[in-house]
């Protein structure tokens with residue numbers, strides 16, 4: 001059983017000497033994932049959502065070491081692709097939800113095969129977000145349990161690009177759900193659940209209000225359906241404080257508000273957080289390559305960029321940045337723009353940051369990098385992806401090797 005921890009692990013709480021040693025030993029850019037913190041986050045969620053069923057949204061971080069840690073806690077896995085599903089199975093998850101968005105044929109083939117011939121006893125439910133996805137499964141002879149992803153018409157999130165509950169791309173329109181449910185049931189399938197997801201990064205009061213509205217609409221829909229359900233999953237999206245001045249969510253009150261909003265329900269409530277489980281369990285270490293004073297700012301060029309951590313470029317997301325230099329206290333502070341090595345103006349990890357006089361060779365640490373960090377890394381500009389180290393108590397081990405230049409072309413065929 002895992003033990004609960006503080007509601008957030010701040011960047012300042014990481015042990016600087018340990019991180020410096022890891023940067024020395026493995027080079028940078030380097031992701032570090034603390035498995036103890038992952039366990040604490042799961043325990044914190046369980047303490048608050050003790051009546052609900054919890055699945056980890058695998059997309060936030062699929063590094064095997066982390067998936068194994070989470071699988072061991074006994075919670076389920078929510079998977080958005082055949083690749084995620086396979087990783088979750090390989091890491092030991094037994095309760096799996098495949099919540100496909102517009103699933104490609106090859107994915108469905110894989111998932112249907114897995115359902116027909118599982119490597120062990122698996123509790124696998126496929127969630128369809130369109131009538132066509134249901135037809136595609138039926139054509140493949142799938143005869144297992146199904147859930148419907150609903151577009152509840154209300155969304156929330158830290159950025160418009162991750163607000164899903166009101167985006168037409170996601171889910172069956174609310175007022176067409178009963179029709180699809182009847183079709184599924186009349187054709188002899190086992191409809192076990194309904195699902196909706198407001199979006200990612202629910203943190204502000206307005207987002208929490210939208211979440212409650214979503215839950216309430218979903219509760220109503222579940223009651224209106226002429227069919228008994230096993231579960232009503234109201235998605236993930238629980239946000240975390242990215243800025244040092246942000247406060248963590250009060251999970252107990254979010255859980256209580258969720259229960260209240262759903263109303264009378266025979267089915268079990270479910271949630272599927274990703275970010276909340278892994279974000280503050282990870283940091284990104286990066287080395288300063290250049291320090292360039294300019295009339296506007298001091299540009300601190302580092303070896304991590306948008307190909308290592310995409311969130312600042314993609315969502316203008318804020319990630320705290322600190323120096324690990326041991327003599328930081330003796331240095332005069334400068335206002336810096338921390339920029340990556342990619343040929344894009346958007347390749348900036350932080351603007352207007354107060355840093356103790358940065359020097360070439362300094363190692364910086366970037367906070368809350370455990371969620372959607374390594375996972376969204378790319379090879380743009382032919383940059384190899386970084387390594388990942390897994391930390392557990394005093395032990396550290398390499399979890400993902402650093403990509404090499406020769407690996408960048410491994411799929412290319414000489415013409």
Ligand SMILES: Cc1ncc(COP(=O)(O)O)c(C=O)c1O
Nearest residue numbers: 057197200201236237273274275
């Ligand atoms: C269907 C679904 N469930 C769960 C999540 C997890 O979201 P988060 O990492 O914000 O908890 C997402 C991502 O937004 C999602 O699309």
Ligand SMILES: N[C@@H](CCCC[NH3+])C(=O)O
Nearest residue numbers: 059162200201311371372
């Ligand atoms: N990638 C997003 C979260 C989106 C989750 C997927 N629906 C982020 O970094 O905030």
